[in-house]
Amino acid sequence: MTAALCPGSFDPPTNGHIDVIERTSRHFQRILVAVIANPSKDSLFSLEDRKQMLSQALSHLDNIEIDSFDGLLVDFARRKDVSVVVKGLRAVSDFEYELQMAEMNAALAPGLDTMFVTAKPAWAFLSSSLVKEVARFGGAVDGLVPPGVAVALKERFAG
Ligand code: PNS
Numbered sequence: 775m776t777a778a779l780c781p782g783s784f785d786p787p788t789n790g791h792i793d794v795i796e797r798t799s800r801h802f803q804r805i806l807v808a809v810i811a812n813p814s815k816d817s818l819f820s821l822e823d824r825k826q827m828l829s830q831a832l833s834h835l836d837n838i839e840i841d842s843f844d845g846l847l848v849d850f851a852r853r854k855d856v857s858v859v860v861k862g863l864r865a866v867s868d869f870e871y872e873l874q875m876a877e878m879n880a881a882l883a884p885g886l887d888t889m890f891v892t893a894k895p896a897w898a899f900l901s902s903s904l905v906k907e908v909a910r911f912g913g914a915v916d917g918l919v920p921p922g923v924a925v926a927l928k929e930r931f932a933g
Contacts, residue, residue, distance in 0.1 A: 776803040778889075779856045781847050783813040784824045786923045788905055790897035792831050794862035797891055799835050806856055807832070811844040818906055818930065831920035848883035857886055864893040864900075 780795050784807075799805045807828055811821050819827070825840050832838045843850035851859065859879065861872055876888035893900075900918055909915050909927035916924045 777806060777854075777856045778802040778804075778858045778860045779806050779808055779847075779851055779854070780860050781808040781810065781843070781850075782861075783815075783817065783902065784809050784828055785813060785815075785817040785902050786819055786824065786905065786919060786926065787828050787831055788897070788900050788902055788919050788923075789917075790862060790864070790893050790900040792920060793894055793897055794860070794891045795832060795838070796835065798860045799837055802858070802860075803837060805835075805838050806854055807838060807840045808847070808850060809840065809842045811842050819926070823926065827920065827923050827926065830922045846882065848879050848886055851886055852883060859886065859888045861888060861890055862893050863890045864898045 778798055778801075780798060782791060784791060795805060795807060809821060809824050809828065817824070821842055825842060829840050832840070841854075847859070851857070859876075861876075863869060863872060872888075872890065879886055879888060905915050905919055905927070910931050912931070915927055919927070
């Protein structure tokens with residue numbers, strides 16, 4: 775078991791995402807961060823922006839690859855020959871949806887397992903949606919997102 779897939783919308787990446795990926799990277803030789811190209815919700819940042827933000831925030835780790843996918847996660851995992859998906863869990867409220875996705879993915883691709891990393895309490899309240907809402911109305915998000923993301927949010931909502 776050497777590689778793990780960390781998929782998500784990352785619109786934008788938060789310190790919670792980065793923490794989960796960092797901690798996962800200690801347990802696997804290779805981490806494939808998979809950014810969904812077309813999330814179901816309209817995204818604030820382009821795919822290239824989201825990949826670039828992740829790449830900058832994770833540049834201190836040497837076992838990370840940033841990639842993107844469209845369509846089913848199980849097809850991407852199969853193409854990349856990865857059999858473990860790692861997701862972060864913040865609260866019980868995340869669990870129901872995450873369990874549904876994990877079970878569906880396992881049904882579609884027997885042998886693809888999902889593992890969960892619990893969020894640090896400091897990030898348990900944090901979500902990309904909340905960060906965007908706070909930034910949109912001029913609130914400070916420094917300390918909640920990587921520095922490059924804070925700058926990008928300020929630029930996006932300037933004026
Ligand atoms: O950051 P998110 O929004 O929680 O990430 C969700 C994501 C992108 C991992 C999930 O929506 C996904 O895997 N989408 C790809 C489409 C797919 O495979 N759907 C079936 C999953 S049960």
